[in-house]
Amino acid sequence: MIVSGSSMLKRAKLLVVDDEPSVLESIRETLSREGYEVVALGNGEDAIQILRKEEFNLLLTDLMMPKVDGIDLLKACRKLSPETEVVLITAYGTIETAVKAMKEGAYDFVSKPLKRMVLLKTVQRALERQSLVEENKALRARLDEFVRAGDIIGKSTAMRRVLSLVNQVAPSTATVLIQGESGTGKELIATALHDRSKRASGPFMAVNCAALPESILESELFGFEPGAFTGAAKRREGRFEAANKGTLFLDEIADLAPQVQVKLLRVLQNGTFERLGSNDPISVDVRVVAATNADLKLLVEEGRFREDLFYRLNVITIVLPPLRERVEDIPLLANHFLQKYARKNSKPVHGFSPRALELLMAYTWPGNVRELENAMERAVVLCQSDIVHAEDLPQDIADRAQERTEITFGVGTSLKEVERRMIEATLAFTKGDKRLASQLLGIAMRTIYRRLAE
Ligand SMILES: Nc1ncnc2c1ncn2[C@@H]1O[C@H](COP(=O)(O)OP(=O)(O)OP(=O)(O)O)[C@@H](O)[C@H]1O
Numbered sequence: 001m002i003v004s005g006s007s008m009l010k011r012a013k014l015l016v017v018d019d020e021p022s023v024l025e026s027i028r029e030t031l032s033r034e035g036y037e038v039v040a041l042g043n044g045e046d047a048i049q050i051l052r053k054e055e056f057n058l059l060l061t062d063l064m065m066p067k068v069d070g071i072d073l074l075k076a077c078r079k080l081s082p083e084t085e086v087v088l089i090t091a092y093g094t095i096e097t098a099v100k101a102m103k104e105g106a107y108d109f110v111s112k113p114l115k116r117m118v119l120l121k122t123v124q125r126a127l128e129r130q131s132l133v134e135e136n137k138a139l140r141a142r143l144d145e146f147v148r149a150g151d152i153i154g155k156s157t158a159m160r161r162v163l164s165l166v167n168q169v170a171p172s173t174a175t176v177l178i179q180g181e182s183g184t185g186k187e188l189i190a191t192a193l194h195d196r197s198k199r200a201s202g203p204f205m206a207v208n209c210a211a212l213p214e215s216i217l218e219s220e221l222f223g224f225e226p227g228a229f230t231g232a233a234k235r236r237e238g239r240f241e242a243a244n245k246g247t248l249f250l251d252e253i254a255d256l257a258p259q260v261q262v263k264l265l266r267v268l269q270n271g272t273f274e275r276l277g278s279n280d281p282i283s284v285d286v287r288v289v290a291a292t293n294a295d296l297k298l299l300v301e302e303g304r305f306r307e308d309l310f311y312r313l314n315v316i317t318i319v320l321p322p323l324r325e326r327v328e329d330i331p332l333l334a335n336h337f338l339q340k341y342a343r344k345n346s347k348p349v350h351g352f353s354p355r356a357l358e359l360l361m362a363y364t365w366p367g368n369v370r371e372l373e374n375a376m377e378r379a380v381v382l383c384q385s386d387i388v389h390a391e392d393l394p395q396d397i398a399d400r401a402q403e404r405t406e407i408t409f410g411v412g413t414s415l416k417e418v419e420r421r422m423i424e425a426t427l428a429f430t431k432g433d434k435r436l437a438s439q440l441l442g443i444a445m446r447t448i449y450r451r452l453a454e
């Protein structure tokens with residue numbers, strides 16, 4: 001689904017530096033004729049001056065020049081304008097220096113005598129990469145807007161709604177039920193509810209109701225007195241007591257045994273319970289947040305979950321939509337995790353190829369955000385360059401993404417028509433996000449607006 005980006009890149013601004021007037025003039029002419037905006041200079045000093053004032057997409061410089069040579073200029077350019085890609089022009093015998101220059105951050109080099117096609121290809125490749133880096137930076141800047149306390153990321157309407165609900169209900173003591181598929185961020189939301197409440201300085205206790213057998217879960221939640229059961233030698237506080245003045249997070253609530261359901265109902269109703277083996281009621285001030293990936297209402301209908309408890313828990317419900325229903329969030333989350341694992345692994349990976357991004361967005365993510373996070377960690381580890389390519393993603397993603405991204409054209413469809421339908425399909429895919437669409441298609445946003453207007 002990727003259209004060549006050359007049309008957009010023709011408008012790029014290039015700085016060309018060479019001390020040989022004839023070479024300089026021939027490069028200037030070749031590149032101008034291709035539609036690039038070219039500034040041509042005969043020495044490095046002038047080039048540094050202009051780099052201070054103007055922005056260029058690409059610097060193409062000769063290596064051997066008197067006074068300020070190509071390497072000096074490259075270093076100056078890295079400092080003055082880190083976004084500008086640098087390509088070196090080398091004469092025979094200077095290849096080794098060119099390799100050294102690439103370690104200093106040059107993108108590529110071309111050898112003299114210059115061949116027109118090689119020069120154009122190299123320039124185009126460097127510019128493609130430059131625009132990719134720019135796009136990824138823009139994406140990261142936008143990402144920052146959406147990162148709030150607790151690191152909940154999302155700009156989709158669904159996630160905005162979730163976040164505003166979280167902020168609204170956090171200060172109250174109302175019980176909250178969080179529903180969502182596995183890996184959608186239920187625990188993250190539960191901690192956010194705690195962190196944004198007046199209880200934030202109190203304890204946050206999490207209990208996984210599915211992980212413990214019934215009898216142990218009951219003593220874990222409510223505590224016990226000595227002799228309550230065989231092996232109960234000393235008194236022990238339960239999680240309800242430990243969570244006093246804080247929040248108790250009951251994960252996988254659907255798996256709660258009937259006997260424990262009754263006891264939980266009572267705490268929710270009047271705030272009291274007894275330790276196992278005792279008749280003394282204990283009262284606590286605990287806010288309960290429960291989570292499940294099951295349809296609790298259905299379980300109630302099937303008689304597997306108490307109806308009265310369901311209504312007690314369900315005072316406020318927060319539904320976390322699966323990731324495949326909020327495709328707009330995928331690039332944000334992917335970039336977020338990419339940065340996280342790049343930092344962790346000390347690898348300078350900072351973005352995605354258009355194809356990789358497209359695959360990520362087309363995949364259905366049965367494991368939701370957790371699966372995306374794992375895929376990004378793996379990609380950072382496998383990645384051989386500074387951006388993640390399709391090959392760095394798990395095979396599953398490439399396989400299953402296929403169906404959702406393919407569109408077919410009959411032989412003889414006019415290119416204009418192909419372009420129009422491709423833009424429409426991509427926009428439908430990005431839910432109208434033009435910036436993202438332009439990134440996937442490798443064309444300027446301008447072009448999209450123009451085609452739509454046509
Ligand atoms: N919107 C989000 N922004 C940032 N990170 C997220 C978001 N949603 C989920 N995550 C991250 O994804 C991972 C899985 O989230 P979490 O454990 O909260 O999911 P869950 O719904 O509780 O999953 P499960 O049902 O399997 O227990 C965590 O590392 C979490 O930090």
Ligand SMILES: [Mg+2]
Pocket residue numbers: 186187251
């Ligand atoms: Mg969880």
